[in-house]
Amino acid sequence: MAASAAQVCLELRQNKKFFGDRTILRGISFCLEVGEILGLIGPNGAGKTTLFNIISGWQKPAAGSVIFLGQETNTWPPERLSRAGLARTFQSPQIFPEMCALENVLMGAWLRQEHPPLPEAQEEAAYCLSLVGLMDKGQTPVRELPLPQQRLVELARALATRPRLLLLDEIAAGFSQAALNRLAAGLLKLRDQGLTLLLTDHLFTLLEAVTDRVLALDHGEIIAQGPPADLIRHPEVISAYLGTRYCSNANNGGA
Ligand SMILES: Nc1ncnc2c1ncn2[C@@H]1O[C@H](COP(=O)(O)OP(=O)(O)OP(=O)(O)O)[C@@H](O)[C@H]1O
Ligand SMILES: [Mg+2]
Secondary structure, X not given: OOOOHHHEEEEEEEEEEEEOOEEEEEEEEEEEEOOOEEEEEOOOOOOHHHHHHHHOOOOOOOEEEEEEOOEEOOOOOHHHHHHOOEEEOOOOXXXXXXXXXXXXXXXHHHOOOOXXXXXXXXXXXXXXHHHOOOHHHXXXXXXXXXXXXXXXXXXXXXXXXXXXXEEEEOOOOOOOHHHHHHHHHHHXXXXXXXXXXXXXXXXXXXXXXXXXXXXXXXXXXXXEEEOHHHHOOOHHHHHHHHOHHHHHHHHOOOO
């Protein structure tokens, strides 16, 4: 049964994207319900980041619609989407390297729609930094932090905007198993508080731990979708990642 309008957080209808004469997205459609955690997988170059860029307003689709919380947002710039409750992190963290971690997060808190008073924004920034376990790094210039911690600063900055929908583009790259476990537990807690999440990662352990459903993308097309445990065995997904030889092994029950 189709979800009612009130439950839909994000809907994509037939989104297409071209770079020059190359087709990058070939008509992507899907729905994301409020409170859902949706994963996106696909081999390098499948179009995952391009899709994130379109949803978050950093790039415009050549065709199709993006509907966020009931409003068509295709033409909205990123800052308008941010104020409407959409936050994201980037595959290569887009942080202010000379600023300390707390100042980076403060940007998110202060740029909220209502521009809270500075002390209030500072308090919120400190809280969001504590959520990602980096309270002791608040005064450290971000350029001095290792990449996984820079990713967490970016996550804290995104949370400080108080998003309704959060997009995470390979946030766990380079994480230790312990950091991954902490991240997974944190994301599930955020979902329990009402956040909707769309995340992409090559680390299937994270997706298996947190997602309700996963979409598999290849050459700009959704080739499969379902619960994470099913997708990892899906012949087309195996084929997209490893080639048809492994796919036929899987079909024959091979390991
Ligand atoms: N600005 C651009 N101009 C031209 N081609 C681009 C541009 N951005 C991305 N591409 C191409 O579009 C395709 C999809 O790229 P995209 O970054 O969305 O893939 P991805 O699934 O995120 O890959 P990865 O897993 O490596 O991050 C790639 O072939 C890439 O080279
Ligand atoms: Mg990418």
